[in-house]
Amino acid sequence: MAEIxxxxxxxxAEARAAKEGRDxxxxxxxxxxxxxPAAAAKPTAAVPGAPVGxxxxxxxxxxxxxxxxxxSLLRRTAEVRAKSEGRDFxxxxxxIGGxxxxxxxxxxxxxxPVPVAAVxxxxxxxxxxxxxxxxxxxxxxxxxxxxxxxxxxxxxxxxQTGVPAHLLERSFKAxxxxxxxxxxxxxxxxSPAPATAVAAAAGGAAAxxxxxxxxxxxxxxxxxxxxxxxxAGAIQQIKKExxxxxxxxxxxxxxxxxxxxxxxxxxxxxxxxxxxxxxxFANFNAQPNPSKAPWYFLGLQELLxxxxxxxxxxxxxxxxxxxxxxxPYIDRNPSxxxxxxxxxxxxxxxxxxxxxxxxxxxxxFRGPGFNFVFPWVDGIFFDF
Amino acid sequence: MANGNGNGxxxxxxxxxxxxxxxxxxxxxxxxxxxxxxxxAGYSDTPRNRSYVIMNNVLYHLHPVKVKRHAVRLSYxxxxxxxxxxxxxxLTITGIFLMFYYRPTSPAAFNDIASLSTQVAFxxxxxxxxxxxxxxxxxxxxxxxxxxxYHGAYKPPREFNWVVGIILLFLTLMLSxxxxxxxxxxxxxxxxTVGTNxxxxxxxxxxxxxxxxxxxxxxxxxxxxxxxxxxxxxxxxIIVVFMAIHFWRVRKDGGISGPL
Numbered sequence: 001m002a003e004i005x006x007x008x009x010x011x012x013a014e015a016r017a018a019k020e021g022r023d024x025x026x027x028x029x030x031x032x033x034x035x036x037p038a039a040a041a042k043p044t045a046a047v048p049g050a051p052v053g054x055x056x057x058x059x060x061x062x063x064x065x066x067x068x069x070x071x072s073l074l075r076r077t078a079e080v081r082a083k084s085e086g087r088d089f090x091x092x093x094x095x096i097g098g099x100x101x102x103x104x105x106x107x108x109x110x111x112x113p114v115p116v117a118a119v120x121x122x123x124x125x126x127x128x129x130x131x132x133x134x135x136x137x138x139x140x141x142x143x144x145x146x147x148x149x150x151x152x153x154x155x156x157x158x159x160q161t162g163v164p165a166h167l168l169e170r171s172f173k174a175x176x177x178x179x180x181x182x183x184x185x186x187x188x189x190x191s192p193a194p195a196t197a198v199a200a201a202a203g204g205a206a207a208x209x210x211x212x213x214x215x216x217x218x219x220x221x222x223x224x225x226x227x228x229x230x231x232a233g234a235i236q237q238i239k240k241e242x243x244x245x246x247x248x249x250x251x252x253x254x255x256x257x258x259x260x261x262x263x264x265x266x267x268x269x270x271x272x273x274x275x276x277x278x279x280x281f282a283n284f285n286a287q288p289n290p291s292k293a294p295w296y297f298l299g300l301q302e303l304l305x306x307x308x309x310x311x312x313x314x315x316x317x318x319x320x321x322x323x324x325x326x327x328p329y330i331d332r333n334p335s336x337x338x339x340x341x342x343x344x345x346x347x348x349x350x351x352x353x354x355x356x357x358x359x360x361x362x363x364x365f366r367g368p369g370f371n372f373v374f375p376w377v378d379g380i381f382f383d384f
Numbered sequence: 385m386a387n388g389n390g391n392g393x394x395x396x397x398x399x400x401x402x403x404x405x406x407x408x409x410x411x412x413x414x415x416x417x418x419x420x421x422x423x424x425a426g427y428s429d430t431p432r433n434r435s436y437v438i439m440n441n442v443l444y445h446l447h448p449v450k451v452k453r454h455a456v457r458l459s460y461x462x463x464x465x466x467x468x469x470x471x472x473x474x475l476t477i478t479g480i481f482l483m484f485y486y487r488p489t490s491p492a493a494f495n496d497i498a499s500l501s502t503q504v505a506f507x508x509x510x511x512x513x514x515x516x517x518x519x520x521x522x523x524x525x526x527x528x529x530x531x532x533x534y535h536g537a538y539k540p541p542r543e544f545n546w547v548v549g550i551i552l553l554f555l556t557l558m559l560s561x562x563x564x565x566x567x568x569x570x571x572x573x574x575x576x577t578v579g580t581n582x583x584x585x586x587x588x589x590x591x592x593x594x595x596x597x598x599x600x601x602x603x604x605x606x607x608x609x610x611x612x613x614x615x616x617x618x619x620x621x622i623i624v625v626f627m628a629i630h631f632w633r634v635r636k637d638g639g640i641s642g643p644l
Contacts, residue, residue: 245451248448
């Protein structure tokens with residue numbers, strides 16, 4: 001079993017404990033294989049036989065003594081495998097560990113009859129995975145996996161490991177190349193052991209299951225490796241809580257479409273009836289009285305009536321713009337509830353209303369010489 | 385031949401549907417529409433097809449397949465941001481139309497605008513749309529900003545998108561202001577004169593700022609050309625860049641903000 005860092009084991013245990021409402025230490029101990037699973041353990045036991053600070057505990061686990069796999073997962077795996085291999089579900093389940101007592105040591109009794117019956121009819125040439133070899137691992141649980149030349153042939157290996165034969169072959173070739181040997185297909189005539197195995201299988205004798213394919217990879221040993229451990233900080237954390245969502249099509253798109261149509265229609269109607277202003281040709285010798293900036297600058301122009309131009313024209317708009325930009329960096333209050341941010345709303349509203357009043361004042365209440373007028377008395381001196 | 389109309393002849397409807405079938409199975413058609421697009425696979429109202437409509441659509445750049453339920457509530461967004469974007473598109477279209485009839489030189493500019501109402505089909509209407517749409521856009525962008533503030537939507541993780549939004553507001557004002565000069569009438573030049581007079585009060589660099597803005601020491605034909613280029617190319621280009629960042633960040637920061 002791959003060595004799992006203590007911190008990861010611990011995090012996993014914490015998550016599981018939180019989910020199942022159990023004690024962290026208890027779960028941790030169980031995951032290390034030091035305590036019986038929760039079902040058996042008394043909740044009060046608080047088993048922490050192992051102090052937290054012993055990372056060794058995680059690594060000294062003997063192979064095959066993996067953490068318990070939940071029954072439901074085992075069943076699901078068995079179902080899939082049974083379906084893909086065309087075998088009986090119960091049989092597969094028993095093989096992959098439904099008989100939880102170390103399947104590697106004793107051949108699962110349930111599956112014995114089937115393959116024995118099947119073997120004699122199985123032609124040797126057939127590359128199709130025969131059920132027979134599957135039962136065999138029982139014969140040689142101790143056989144080292146590295147018995148490269150003397151193992152079963154590719155098809156058998158493929159069936160045992162679940163890895164497709166062509167991938168296995170490529171892997172063997174690569175390894176042979178690394179080790180500087182010439183590639184010998186496993187189970188070929190070059191090595192004596194598989195030859196006998198083939199012969200035995202060909203004989204179709206009842207002895208076949210016993211003598212034939214030596215399990216290249218014993219049951220219970222993982223065939224995958226831990227490639228890397230990605231630290232939590234190195235990836236973007238996505239904390240996603242389930243939210244109530246709707247499809248953009250049609251819900252949002254429909255609303256947007258209607259909004260666009262309404263605005264377009266309103267703008268068209270307005271444009272049909274109200275023409276954009278066009279006064280006389282530009283004449284630099286005849287300044288109209290009053291001369292006004294575009295309406296969105298009239299608040300500033302209004303300020304010019306009260307302050308020095310440097311203040312009204314530079315300082316105030318400059319501060320306004322910078323102030324707006326830094327709003328999110330000043331307002332550190334995390335809440336978005338209006339009742340929690342009365343001050344922020346008050347300040348912003350004050351400035352918005354001030355700007356609106358100044359703009360309206362500059363637009364409608366200023367006449368010739370930028371003097372104060374009542375628009376209903378002296379008329380409107382304003383053009384869009 | 386059993387074609388359903390009983391007289392054995394191939395009717396127009398069959399011919400049309402046959403032609404449509406032919407087009408839809410052509411290589412050109414399937415190169416235009418992505419696999420899964422309703423235009424290729426047909427549409428029936430299933431959750432999967434609802435996703436496919438967005439996924440196989442250029443809108444996918446703008447919209448995710450799903451949004452939070454409150455995000456489609458009209459009373460939450462008031463569509464202000466989306467309408468600002470739409471108005472920008474409308475202004476681009478009408479602006480391109482106007483460019484066909486406009487020369488940014490001193491007497492010609494005014495005459496071109498004046499002749500829009502008499503010599504160009506829909507010229508006056510298009511100019512009206514452009515002008516009123518521009519004012520409306522200033523308004524919607526500002527209201528969008530206010531909406532964002534009152535919802536506290538600038539709070540983490542959306543601080544930077546608020547900053548981008550302020551830049552967009554500033555660029556919108558600049559677009560509107562540069563366009564203000566182009567009719568080259570009394571309203572235009574004096575409004576711009578008043579507006580740019582304030583820039584002259586910039587401490588230290590006042591004169592330089594004015595000269596950079598006007599291309600002269602006061603509003604002249606140089607200013608007209610300069611502001612024309614700013615209006616039709618420079619600012620639209622800049623604002624599109626910032627809009628792209630703005631929309632991208634809206635989605636990267638987890639869609640629009642949550643309800644109050």
